[in-house]
Amino acid sequence: MNEGPLRVGVVGAGPWARLVHAPMLAHHPGTTLAGVWARRPDVATELAEAHGAPGFARLDELLDACDAVAFAVPPDVQAELGVVAARAGKALLLEKPIALDLDGAQRLADAVGAAGVGSQIVLTWRYTAAIRAFLTEVAASAPIGGRGQFVSGTALGGPFATPWRLEHGCLLDLGPHLVDLLDAALGPVVGVRAHGDSTRWLGLLLEHESGVVSEASLSMSSAVHPARAGVEVYTASGVLEVDAAEVAGPGTFVTVVDELIETARGAPHPLDVQRGLHLQRLLDRAGRDLAAR
Numbered sequence: 001m002n003e004g005p006l007r008v009g010v011v012g013a014g015p016w017a018r019l020v021h022a023p024m025l026a027h028h029p030g031t032t033l034a035g036v037w038a039r040r041p042d043v044a045t046e047l048a049e050a051h052g053a054p055g056f057a058r059l060d061e062l063l064d065a066c067d068a069v070a071f072a073v074p075p076d077v078q079a080e081l082g083v084v085a086a087r088a089g090k091a092l093l094l095e096k097p098i099a100l101d102l103d104g105a106q107r108l109a110d111a112v113g114a115a116g117v118g119s120q121i122v123l124t125w126r127y128t129a130a131i132r133a134f135l136t137e138v139a140a141s142a143p144i145g146g147r148g149q150f151v152s153g154t155a156l157g158g159p160f161a162t163p164w165r166l167e168h169g170c171l172l173d174l175g176p177h178l179v180d181l182l183d184a185a186l187g188p189v190v191g192v193r194a195h196g197d198s199t200r201w202l203g204l205l206l207e208h209e210s211g212v213v214s215e216a217s218l219s220m221s222s223a224v225h226p227a228r229a230g231v232e233v234y235t236a237s238g239v240l241e242v243d244a245a246e247v248a249g250p251g252t253f254v255t256v257v258d259e260l261i262e263t264a265r266g267a268p269h270p271l272d273v274q275r276g277l278h279l280q281r282l283l284d285r286a287g288r289d290l291a292a293r
Contacts (some may be wrong), residue, residue, distance in 0.1 A: 005030055005031050005032045005063065006030060006031045006032070006260070006261050006265075007032050007034040007067045007068070007069060008031050008068045008070055008260070009035050009036070009063070009065060010025065010048075010067050011059070011062070011071050011072065012077075013040065013044045013046070014073035014159075015039035015159035016072045016095070016160075017036070017038075018047055021049050021093075022048075024253040024256065025257065026051035026053065028254065030257065031260075031261065033051050034062070034065045035053050035061075035062050035065055035066070036048035036054075036061050036062075037056040037057075037058070037061070038055065038073075039126045042087040044055075063084075063090060065186035065265055065280050066090060068091035068093060068251070068260065069085040069092055069093065070093040070203070070260075071083075071092070071093065074100075074162070075098065075099050075104075076100040076162045076164070078094060078095060078098065078108075079107065079108045082108045086111040086114075086117050086119075087115055089117060091117050091118040091120075091260070092117065092119045092120070093120050093121075093260050094120065094122070095122055095123045095257050095275060096121055096180075096276065097172050097176050097278070098276035098279075099191065099281060100164065100168070100172070101280075101284070102281060102284040105277050108276075109282055113147060118263040118265075118268075118272070119255075119263070119276075120259065120263045120272060121272070121275060122256060123176065123182060123240060123275075124177070124248050125244050125248065126181070126184070127252045127256050128142070128249075128255075129251075130243075130244075130247040131242060131247060134185070134241075134242035138186075138233050141233070141235045143233045143235055144212060144234055144235060144236060145186075146231060146233040147214055147231055147232050148181060148182050148214065148216045148229075148230065148231040149229060150174040150177060150178045150228070151218070151220075151224055151227060151228040151246075152174065152220050152221040152229075152268065154173065156221065158173060169197075170198055170199075170218040170219055171194075171202055171283055171290075173196075173220060174219075175202075175216075175218060175283055175286070176276075177229075178216050178218060179206065179216065181244070182208075182214045182216060185233050186206075186210055187209045187212070188201035188208065188209045188278075189206045189207065189208055190208065190209050191206070191285075192205070192206055192207070193289055194286040194289045195293065196290075199221065199289075199292065200221050201219045202219065203215065203216070203217055203218075226245050226246060229243070229244040230242055231244065
């Protein structure tokens with residue numbers, strides 16, 4: 001890996017790449033935006049040039065120019081191209097979920113493991129000071145159970161009402177954030193039951209290795225504003241809670257990049273591809289349980 005700023009390429013030129021990936025990598029002092037590749041070269045070039053970087057017509061050209069790759073594409077595309085990038089020896093900054101299905105997630109995790117490259121997932125809440133303080137507080141307590149919610153109007157329109165989100169609903173879009181946080185707070189989830197409708201309102205009952213259970217409510221079909229999101233952990237003496245709806249800010253993405261630099265240099269990260277695979281297994285179980293009802 002070259003000395004100096006970490007060279008990071010962006011794959012994708014949609015809303016998340018425009019709003020988050022390209023600016024956070026172009027403006028961080030420890031990284032250089034090495035370029036952008038997307039399936040529409042004109043859009044990739046437009047985004048890249050807005051941040052003083054080149055647009056690439058071919059993915060292999062982008063890979064030759066960077067040390068790490070940040071993905072801002074649909075999960076099935078990420079799973080496919082992430083394998084290519086890992087085999088090319090690049091560290092990966094992944095979005096959630098890491099794939100659309102469990103097979104894709106397993107192939108990606110296997111490729112990362114075989115290549116020995118670093119990986120990190122942008123589970124946005126987990127990079128915020130508020131969530132990290134909450135998890136530290138919970139770790140010092142004795143939970144008896146918990147519950148969480150993530151309710152938004154994503155499916156009703158706007159730049160993130162994308163085909164994969166509309167097809168698969170809140171389970172794959174919002175589910176990774178909420179299941180991850182409940183899992184981190186209450187211990188690894190070992191059992192999942194689901195009821196409802198992923199395109200309207202979905203309920204999950206999570207059984208944790210610690211012996212406690214938690215409940216999660218998910219929807220992306222309500223015009224509530226701002227979104228409602230957060231977790232409550234109950235103990236014999238009271239409740240610990242965090243409002244996750246507005247915890248993220250510009251500093252969150254500085255932290256993402258700070259930690260990506262260390263990940264690309266070989267430091268293990270708790271939110272790596274194996275974490276993504278764990279979450280994908282839980283989402284897969286929930287989807288199967290829902291389909292069986």
